[in-house]
Amino acid sequence: MQRVAYYTGCLAALSAKELxxxxxxxxxxxxLELVELESVTCCGAGxxxxxxxxxxxxxxxxxxxxxxxxxxxxxxxICNVCTLNLRQANWQLKNDEELRARVNxxxxxxxxxxxxxxxxxxxxxxxxxxGDGYERLKDAAHKGLKGLRIAPxxxxxxxxxxxILGFEDPDRPWSxxxxxxxxGGEPIDYPAKIKCCGFPxxxxxxxxxxxxxxxxxxxxxxxxxxAMVTPCPLCHLSLDAWQLKLRKATxxxxxxxxxxxxxxxxxxAGLEESELKFKRHVVSVDPVTSKLEV
Amino acid sequence: xxxxxxACLLDVLDLIKDKHDGTLAYRKSCRMMICGSCGxxxxxxxxxxxxxxxxxxxxAGHVPVISAMGNMPVLKDLVVDMSPFWGKIRSVKPWLDPxxxxxxxxxxxxxxxxxxxxxxxALCIMCGCCVSECNSxxxxxxxxxxxxLAKGFRFVGDARDQADVERLNTLNEEHGIWDCTRCYFCNExxxxxxxxxxxxxxxxxxxxxxxxxxxxxxxxAKWFIRSTETTGWLRETELVPKTQGIIEAIKQTGFALxxxxxxxxxxxxxxxVAADVKEARALRELVGEQGRDGALGIVQGEHALGRIxxxxxxxARENAPEIQPGVEPPPAEG
Numbered sequence: 157m158q159r160v161a162y163y164t165g166c167l168a169a170l171s172a173k174e175l176x177x178x179x180x181x182x183x184x185x186x187x188l189e190l191v192e193l194e195s196v197t198c199c200g201a202g203x204x205x206x207x208x209x210x211x212x213x214x215x216x217x218x219x220x221x222x223x224x225x226x227x228x229x230x231x232x233x234i235c236n237v238c239t240l241n242l243r244q245a246n247w248q249l250k251n252d253e254e255l256r257a258r259v260n261x262x263x264x265x266x267x268x269x270x271x272x273x274x275x276x277x278x279x280x281x282x283x284x285x286x287g288d289g290y291e292r293l294k295d296a297a298h299k300g301l302k303g304l305r306i307a308p309x310x311x312x313x314x315x316x317x318x319x320i321l322g323f324e325d326p327d328r329p330w331s332x333x334x335x336x337x338x339x340g341g342e343p344i345d346y347p348a349k350i351k352c353c354g355f356p357x358x359x360x361x362x363x364x365x366x367x368x369x370x371x372x373x374x375x376x377x378x379x380x381x382x383a384m385v386t387p388c389p390l391c392h393l394s395l396d397a398w399q400l401k402l403r404k405a406t407x408x409x410x411x412x413x414x415x416x417x418x419x420x421x422x423x424x425a426g427l428e429e430s431e432l433k434f435k436r437h438v439v440s441v442d443p444v445t446s447k448l449e450v
Numbered sequence: 451x452x453x454x455x456x457a458c459l460l461d462v463l464d465l466i467k468d469k470h471d472g473t474l475a476y477r478k479s480c481r482m483m484i485c486g487s488c489g490x491x492x493x494x495x496x497x498x499x500x501x502x503x504x505x506x507x508x509x510a511g512h513v514p515v516i517s518a519m520g521n522m523p524v525l526k527d528l529v530v531d532m533s534p535f536w537g538k539i540r541s542v543k544p545w546l547d548p549x550x551x552x553x554x555x556x557x558x559x560x561x562x563x564x565x566x567x568x569x570x571x572a573l574c575i576m577c578g579c580c581v582s583e584c585n586s587x588x589x590x591x592x593x594x595x596x597x598x599l600a601k602g603f604r605f606v607g608d609a610r611d612q613a614d615v616e617r618l619n620t621l622n623e624e625h626g627i628w629d630c631t632r633c634y635f636c637n638e639x640x641x642x643x644x645x646x647x648x649x650x651x652x653x654x655x656x657x658x659x660x661x662x663x664x665x666x667x668x669x670x671a672k673w674f675i676r677s678t679e680t681t682g683w684l685r686e687t688e689l690v691p692k693t694q695g696i697i698e699a700i701k702q703t704g705f706a707l708x709x710x711x712x713x714x715x716x717x718x719x720x721x722x723v724a725a726d727v728k729e730a731r732a733l734r735e736l737v738g739e740q741g742r743d744g745a746l747g748i749v750q751g752e753h754a755l756g757r758i759x760x761x762x763x764x765x766a767r768e769n770a771p772e773i774q775p776g777v778e779p780p781p782a783e784g
Contacts, residue, residue: 166684170716171709194725197682200674202632206654207671209747210740214733215678244751251754262740266732312585316634317645319758326638327495352585352633359693360666361629367589368631397709436713 160232160283161223161275162190163242166198167389168234174433175389178418179234179280181431185296186284186421191226193219199241201390202313202356216245217259221271231277234418236388240313242277243320249273279314281387281417282323285331293338297424300340302448306420307344307376307384308332311391312352326350332385335417339424346375353386355394366405369394373402373412383413383444385420392416397438413441423448453504459516460488460499463528476528483641486575489582490528491517496582498641519582521591534591535578538598542621544605549612564609567749571604571649573642580636580646592625596636596646599627603649606656607745618653618662627653628667643756652745659744669693679731682724687715 162183168176183190196219198204204212219242223231233239249256250273260270283289315326324331329350333343351372354365373395376384386392396414403410414437415423422432423444434441451470453462460478467474479485481500488499492514507514522530565572580596587593594602602621605611621627627650636646658668673692677685690706691699709715716722724730737743742750 166686169683169722170686171714173713195729197678197724197727197730198674198684200678201684202651203671203674204678205748206651207658207668208675208734208743209651209655209745210737210742210750211675211734211747213747213751214737215730218729218733244755247758248751248754251757252751255750255754262733262736265736266729267726268729268733312633312635317637317647320755327493352631354589354631356632357586357629357667359690360670361590364586364590364593364629365631368585393714397714400708401705438709438712438714 157184157187157189158230158283158288159189159191159226159228160230160278161226161228162192163196163199163219163223163231163233163238164192165233165235165238165389166201167393172389172392172416172436174436175234175392175416175418177431177433178416178422178427181427182296182418182422182425185292185425186289187292188232188283188289190232191228193222193226195222199238201237202241205241205244212241213245213248214259214262216242217249217263217271218268220246220249220275220277221263221269224271224275225269229274229276230283231275232283233277233279234387235390236279236311236313237390239277239279240317240320246273246275246277247320279323279387281314281331281335284421285323285334290334290338293335293421297339297421299424299426299448301336301420301424302340304341304444304447305344305380305382306336306341306415307346307372307379307381308336308349309353309372309376309384309386309391309395310350311386311388312350314387315350332387332417335421336385339421341420341424344376344379344381346372346379348372348375353391353394354398355390358394358398362401365394366398366402369398370402370406373399373410374408377410377412381412382447383415383420383441385415385417387417389416399439411439411443413437413439413444415441415444455505457504458500459490459492459497459502459504462504463499463516474528475526484575486577489519489577489579491515491519491582496520496579496639498577498579501641519578521581521584521587521595522578530578532578535576535581535595535597538594539576539601541594542598542602542605543613543617544601546605546608546611547613548610558610560609567609567745568604568607570644570752571600571607574600574604574644575642576601577641579639579641580644583635583639585633585635586629586631589631590625590629593629594621594625594627596630596640596650599630599653600644600646600649603652603656603745606653614656615660615662618657618660621653622657622662622665622668626665627657628665648748648752652748655747656744666693675734678727679734680727681721682727682730683722685718685721687718 200212318326336343348371354368358365477487670693
């Protein structure tokens with residue numbers, strides 16, 4: 157078992173509880189022991205980086221410090237935005253001693269342990285797309301997906317900026333496809349899989365956001381996908397919940413089930429509905445579950 | 451097509467035009483990543499033709515597809531109409547407004563530290579690569595876009611410019627900074643390391659610092675701050691009224707009810723509270739007194755971020771001298 161500090165982020169504890177329950181149920185099957193963090197806060201979601209960037213840096217340093225305190229080398233994320241925010245702050249703190257010294261002094265002043273720079277921030281996707289994690293995944297996904305056609309949707313902040321994320325070619329990613337295949341599904345290809353779902357501006361600029369959102373859903377539907385899968389709960393909320401608004405705005409009858417990464421693998425690994433919580437989805441997942449006879 | 455080993459994409463285009471098809475249209479001038487003329491797409495990615503070496507691509511047996519940049523109308527072959535691009539650049543008033551008309555008697559010295567704030571944005575060669583794949587501009591052609599906004603910060607961040615608030619008010623309008631969807635294609639594509647998305651974030655930070663925070667985007671961002679100070683985690687359900695105002699939020703009731711039925715509207719009470727959240731509150735108070743607010747909060751991290759390429763990728767640049775932002779130059783003679 158690999159011990160990893162587990163950063164749920166906001167949504168998995170709030171509107172996307174199904175992501176948290178399915179991740180926790182799946183982790184042991186993938187050889188991951190999740191160490192929960194009590195004292196951590198929101199990473200700022202790019203919003204605090206944009207409004208009060210010095211506070212953003214300190215908030216993320218605090219998360220990294222508490223992750224380091226667990227003795228785990230890896231802080232596992234399950235959200236694209238958390239991944240970018242934490243990796244960016246981590247790189248800055250690891251590679252600028254002067255900056256780290258100042259931040260640590262501030263952390264200690266308010267009673268937070270200082271951060272030494274010994275944590276690596278990695279998304280669940282990366283832990284299971286290669287190496288030991290991938291081998292375990294192939295064993296865990298014993299029930300398979302019966303050739304279900306799955307459209308991978310990466311979203312933005314797990315690919316770009318690649319100098320901070322750096323796991324795979326941001327224009328030709330492969331990790332979700334590898335996982336879909338290992339689970340017995342058929343990955344389908346479409347251009348918008350690496351584009352934006354519109355979520356960051358879905359409240360402030362809904363019309364613009366919906367014009368972005370329609371691309372992946374429409375393309376996946378036209379390519380004959382049975383469902384889409386995403387490693388990001390913000391993309392999930394946008395693709396799933398705002399699909400309602402997309403229907404209304406366009407008059408098109410979109411019915412695309414959207415799965416969290418942990419749910420897709422979870423189905424193939426035989427997790428229970430109490431862990432998958434498909435009932436919490438806005439767009440029904442029934443077409444998927446009935447094909448799989450879950 | 452035979453080309454020498456050292457050929458870049460632009461050399462290959464020159465050969466094609468010379469030997470095969472004289473009608474092939476593309477822009478070029480300096481051949482050394484300074485003029486910004488030869489922006490185009492290779493396999494769907496916006497690149498400068500003079501920067502892309504072709505040997506590794508040929509060695510890999512790959513035949514790349516070359517096309518015109520996106521988000522701008524194609525005039526012919528690889529030439530796009532950049533007039534909307536220039537219109538947006540012009541709209542940010544890309545010239546210094548020092549707040550005086552008369553030339554002063556003494557030279558006004560600007561420190562290296564002050565110029566480092568806009569170092570990255572000043573590298574822009576206006577090639578359009580950042581605009582080519584901009585997702586917000588694809589959805590809204592009127593979006594000012596990464597190049598113009600980075601240019602905007604180049605002047606907002608300039609210590610000599612006295613029109614900050616006026617500029618920020620313009621940049622906060624519809625189609626301005628809060629329309630950026632944070633897809634980060636601009637940072638990925640920029641051939642000069644400008645990182646336009648970071649420049650947009652700097653403008654957001656300066657706006658909030660200067661109290662230009664009336665836009666829904668700014669209100670959205672401020673609610674995240676409030677959330678981390680009070681519960682630690684995002685107070686998700688209150689985000690809509692805090693961003694859009696009560697009246698707009700009421701209009702969304704139908705949608706909210708549909709989401710609520712699926713548990714997608716977590717009740718604000720009891721709140722989901724992180725342990726020791728008072729530490730976050732104390733941190734914000736503490737850093738608020740340390741003078742690194744606004745864009746400086748992002749600029750301070752650039753020293754470390756600038757080292758990624760030096761240490762990980764470009765081996766030949768490993769021995770390049772390190773630039774130390776924040777170091778004061780010796781005082782000017784006389």
